[in-house]
Amino acid sequence: MSEQVRIIEKKKVPPGATLLFGFPDVGLVGVIAASHLIEELGLTEVAYVDSELLPALIVLHEGLPHSSIRIFADHNILLAVSEMPIPTDVIYPIMNALIEWGKSKNAKMMISLSGIPIQDRQDAKELKTFAAASSPEALKLAQDKGIEVLTEGYMVGPQAVVLQRAAQSGPPALTLLSQCFFNYPDPEAAAEVLKELGKITGLKVDVAKLLEKGEEIRVRARDVMKRTQQEMSKMKKGQEYDIPMYVS
Amino acid sequence: MSIKRKRSISDIIDAYFEDLERWAEQFEETLMVSPSWNLKNCTIEPLRETMVTPTEVVVTVDLPYTEKKTVQVKPVGRTSLEISAKMKRKIRLDDLGVTHCKGEFQKLHCHMRIPVPVNMNKMDIHYKRGILEIHIPRKR
Numbered sequence: 001m002s003e004q005v006r007i008i009e010k011k012k013v014p015p016g017a018t019l020l021f022g023f024p025d026v027g028l029v030g031v032i033a034a035s036h037l038i039e040e041l042g043l044t045e046v047a048y049v050d051s052e053l054l055p056a057l058i059v060l061h062e063g064l065p066h067s068s069i070r071i072f073a074d075h076n077i078l079l080a081v082s083e084m085p086i087p088t089d090v091i092y093p094i095m096n097a098l099i100e101w102g103k104s105k106n107a108k109m110m111i112s113l114s115g116i117p118i119q120d121r122q123d124a125k126e127l128k129t130f131a132a133a134s135s136p137e138a139l140k141l142a143q144d145k146g147i148e149v150l151t152e153g154y155m156v157g158p159q160a161v162v163l164q165r166a167a168q169s170g171p172p173a174l175t176l177l178s179q180c181f182f183n184y185p186d187p188e189a190a191a192e193v194l195k196e197l198g199k200i201t202g203l204k205v206d207v208a209k210l211l212e213k214g215e216e217i218r219v220r221a222r223d224v225m226k227r228t229q230q231e232m233s234k235m236k237k238g239q240e241y242d243i244p245m246y247v248s
Numbered sequence: 249m250s251i252k253r254k255r256s257i258s259d260i261i262d263a264y265f266e267d268l269e270r271w272a273e274q275f276e277e278t279l280m281v282s283p284s285w286n287l288k289n290c291t292i293e294p295l296r297e298t299m300v301t302p303t304e305v306v307v308t309v310d311l312p313y314t315e316k317k318t319v320q321v322k323p324v325g326r327t328s329l330e331i332s333a334k335m336k337r338k339i340r341l342d343d344l345g346v347t348h349c350k351g352e353f354q355k356l357h358c359h360m361r362i363p364v365p366v367n368m369n370k371m372d373i374h375y376k377r378g379i380l381e382i383h384i385p386r387k388r
Contacts, residue, residue, distance in 0.1 A: 122376045122377050122381070181310075183297050185310075214312075215312040215313045216312075216313070218378070219339060219344070220345070222284055222294070222310075225295055226284065226295065
């Protein structure tokens with residue numbers, strides 16, 4: 001594990017769990033889904049990321065300091081979540097450290113929760129979820145659950161690093177991407193990604209409360225979305241809209 | 249040979265203030281130093297974006313907690329829009345997790361600059377599931 005990034009464990013971390021990632025990204029799909037998982041499943045914080053590569057920022061909860069990137073656990077899952085967008089220039093070291101840590105805990109699989117922006121999102125009646133994977137076996141797992149494959153395209157951000165590293169040295173990884181707004185918080189897309197996550201992991205997550213609180217979440221999440229927009233612009237997230245040129 | 253019309257002093261001052269306003273908006277967007285809410289006016293600033301196509305400018309604004317009938321879109325001069333919408337209920341700062349100061353909000357409100365010349369009087373406005381979409385034809 002990189003010395004610049006340390007994962008500090010606060011509690012015993014269960015081995016052999018599925019490692020999930022929910023980071024601020026398009027539509028804040030990952031972080032909204034992660035936040036709902038923590039609340040709905042009563043996950044507890046077991047570890048956090050400590051790194052001087054990150055901005056000098058702490059998150060205050062009930063007057064006490066917390067890292068902006070924390071890991072929650074229970075129900076045979078480990079969930080890494082960030083309350084602030086990960087700065088573009090430190091995505092690699094942070095994600096490498098989290099992946100290595102996951103491997104040291106014998107994580108059986110890694111799943112990133114995210115979104116894929118579509119134009120005219122407000123007119124979409126049903127939101128589709130797509131999957132990309134680190135190996136043909138992991139891809140088949142998603143296909144067998146009826147999840148459509150994102151066959152061609154570009155992926156930018158933390159989930160890209162997860163797929164790349166997992167393809168090189170495991171454990172298998174999946175990225176689940178629900179159709180969403182690019183620049184606006186999208187609780188409906190977060191609910192969709194959680195439904196598909198349930199098919200893969202067997203986790204039963206009720207999304208009714210998430211949908212009920214959708215408008216409240218959209219009001220609360222404006223500032224994180226705005227910060228995320230700035231970071232997405234730096235990492236050239238708009239490249240995900242590009243028409244792929246497959247070089248065989 | 250073209251004859252340039254001499255600009256009046258008020259044109260020059262207007263242009264100067266327009267430049268200044270544009271610069272201030274860009275600066276604020278870059279650094280985001282001010283809060284996205286205004287306690288004095290009881291307003292929250294919504295997320296919004298502008299897209300310029302060859303034929304029109306498309307503005308979208310995220311207006312959660314609002315109803316269509318309360319949405320107001322007002323052109324300000326030829327280059328700006330003022331958008332506001334009343335929220336279904338008042339939201340207190342502590343509802344949003346802010347406890348170090350007190351205040352409540354009842355409106356979403358913002359100003360948007362339109363980056364190219366448009367026909368403001370031909371605006372087409374749609375509102376669906378809390379997303380306001382405004383289409384404004386470009387001037388040819």
